[in-house]
Amino acid sequence: MIKTLVKRLWLIPVVLVGWELAAMAVASPYFPAPSRIMVRLYEMFAAEEAIGHVWPSLARVVGAWCVAVLVGVLLGVALGRTRWLADYIDPLVEFGRAVPPPAMLPVFLVLFSMGTEVQVATIIFGVIWPILLNSIDGARHVERMQIETATVFGIPAHLRVLRIILPAASPKIFAGLRLSVSLALILMVVSELKGSTEGIGYLLSLASNNADMPALWAGVVMLGVLGFVLNSLFLMGERRVLAWHHNRRRS
Amino acid sequence: MTAAIDGTRRERDPLARVPIGKITRHVVGVAAFLLLWEVVSRAGLFTWLPNASDSLIRFATLAADPVFLGDLAATLTAAILGLGLAVLLAVPVGLLLGTVPVVEETTRAIVEFLRPIPSVALIPLALFFFTPEINAKIALIVYAASWPILINTLYGVRDVDPVAAETLRSFGFGAGAVVWRVALPSAAPFIFTGVRLAASVTLILAISVEYFVGGASGVGRFLIEASTGIGESAMLDVIATLIWAGLVGLVVNAVLLRAERRLFRWRSA
Numbered sequence: 001m002i003k004t005l006v007k008r009l010w011l012i013p014v015v016l017v018g019w020e021l022a023a024m025a026v027a028s029p030y031f032p033a034p035s036r037i038m039v040r041l042y043e044m045f046a047a048e049e050a051i052g053h054v055w056p057s058l059a060r061v062v063g064a065w066c067v068a069v070l071v072g073v074l075l076g077v078a079l080g081r082t083r084w085l086a087d088y089i090d091p092l093v094e095f096g097r098a099v100p101p102p103a104m105l106p107v108f109l110v111l112f113s114m115g116t117e118v119q120v121a122t123i124i125f126g127v128i129w130p131i132l133l134n135s136i137d138g139a140r141h142v143e144r145m146q147i148e149t150a151t152v153f154g155i156p157a158h159l160r161v162l163r164i165i166l167p168a169a170s171p172k173i174f175a176g177l178r179l180s181v182s183l184a185l186i187l188m189v190v191s192e193l194k195g196s197t198e199g200i201g202y203l204l205s206l207a208s209n210n211a212d213m214p215a216l217w218a219g220v221v222m223l224g225v226l227g228f229v230l231n232s233l234f235l236m237g238e239r240r241v242l243a244w245h246h247n248r249r250r251s
Numbered sequence: 252m253t254a255a256i257d258g259t260r261r262e263r264d265p266l267a268r269v270p271i272g273k274i275t276r277h278v279v280g281v282a283a284f285l286l287l288w289e290v291v292s293r294a295g296l297f298t299w300l301p302n303a304s305d306s307l308i309r310f311a312t313l314a315a316d317p318v319f320l321g322d323l324a325a326t327l328t329a330a331i332l333g334l335g336l337a338v339l340l341a342v343p344v345g346l347l348l349g350t351v352p353v354v355e356e357t358t359r360a361i362v363e364f365l366r367p368i369p370s371v372a373l374i375p376l377a378l379f380f381f382t383p384e385i386n387a388k389i390a391l392i393v394y395a396a397s398w399p400i401l402i403n404t405l406y407g408v409r410d411v412d413p414v415a416a417e418t419l420r421s422f423g424f425g426a427g428a429v430v431w432r433v434a435l436p437s438a439a440p441f442i443f444t445g446v447r448l449a450a451s452v453t454l455i456l457a458i459s460v461e462y463f464v465g466g467a468s469g470v471g472r473f474l475i476e477a478s479t480g481i482g483e484s485a486m487l488d489v490i491a492t493l494i495w496a497g498l499v500g501l502v503v504n505a506v507l508l509r510a511e512r513r514l515f516r517w518r519s520a
Binding site: 105110205 | 361504
């Protein structure tokens with residue numbers, strides 16, 4: 001156990017020590033040592049400077065992601081089950097996905113003028129497309145035999161959606177959700193870099209204006225940890241929800 | 252019912268020639284959307300929303316606007332350069348990690364730590380390290396685009412038929428030849444999918460950097476200038492630029508998807 005852990009992780013301390021030594025040798029303000037970055041990170045949290053920026057970011061990204069998931073999956077399943085619509089809406093959905101989400105920022109800035117609404121709208125608009133597309137795709141390709149069997153047995157429509165269509169589409173839907181998690185983080189940061197007064201993105205932009213390099217690196221570390229935690233939580237949830245699917249594929 | 256049958260047929264054969272009826276329906280769908288947009292904006296439901304017809308006219312005139320074309324060219328140049336460099340960087344690294352398990356095992360922790368960092372968080376840092384800003388933009392695009400290519404190369408190499416590799420080895424081919432003749436060709440479809448995923452990331456990064464810096468030339472800069480203008484024409488410019496951005500993304504994706512299907516027909520067959 002410990003042996004495999006050492007085998008897997010030995011490179012991290014080596015890299016950190018190497019970085020520390022290199023930073024000491026270079027002694028450039030742009031290239032701070034990891035120890036200085038960690039000290040700055042600690043200072044930021046101790047002064048409660050950071051906490052006040054982490055929570056709004058986290059609340060916005062999680063809230064916006066949940067809204068996008070709810071709307072994307074519901075709309076996607078509805079559109080996917082309405083077969084005749086497919087050819088009419090496909091080009092529109094594909095186009096919506098192709099618009100680079102940061103390009104929507106100016107529109108939302110005009111629409112909502114300031115603050116949380118802009119960021120939430122940008123995140124929702126950006127992450128809804130992979131969710132929508134995969135939900136449409138998943139719902140479209142449910143085995144017809146299963147649906148017809150359910151119809152023959154007189155299973156009501158809402159149960160058909162909950163018990164047959166959603167589970168059958170869920171592997172596809174989760175593939176879209178996985179993409180959307182990292183995209184949501186990217187858009188959270190982009191939307192806070194400009195025209196915002198709070199959030200981790202704002203911290204980065206502030207540090208950059210003050211040429212406070214340790215704080216800049218500390219912000220990157222914060223975002224790395226946040227990304228790691230959110231990704232791991234998502235993967236845990238996915239494993240739990242899709243356990244039946246993986247079991248079936250293994251057997 | 253016929254639609255359902257259509258669906259299953261397409262599912263079986265994604266390469267079936269596109270029937271005329273389908274394209275007509277695509278056109279009808281887009282036309283219906285534009286009509287709805289026109290009606291909604293003319294009815295004044297959203298005061299900020301310009302008419303569909305005005306937006307399309309502005310979209311067309313942008314094609315002859317030298318400022319816009321220069322910005323579009325700047326964004327695309329950075330995206331293409333960045334994507335090319337990312338391929339040159341990520342494919343060899345992916346091949347190395349995929350074929351030498353020891354290297355993969357020791358670097359996995361580093362990869363797993365770096366990967367979740369949202370690439371845009373590095374924008375301010377990159378601007379300090381790389382000057383002028385075009386270099387920062389390209390460096391960030393390379394960083395962000397490398398991940399999907401690297402991961403897909405890794406999966407592709409793992410998927411290599413061990414019998415084929417063993418056969419080559421028993422005929423006395425060296426490790427390099429095995430990678431070149433077996434691992435790379437059999438991973439190629441995966442790598443290409445990674446490149447297609449990375450292509451959409453490049454546009455996001457390019458526009459984000461331009462948006463953050465402001466002074467840089469590019470579509471992001473054009474959007475800022477357009478949106479800080481006054482009155483209705485500002486929104487018109489923004490919407491027209493968005494249509495262009497979406498169209499570029501759509502064309503890039505379609506071209507890569509078609510190339511992928513054509514190049515690797517042998518695989519899906």
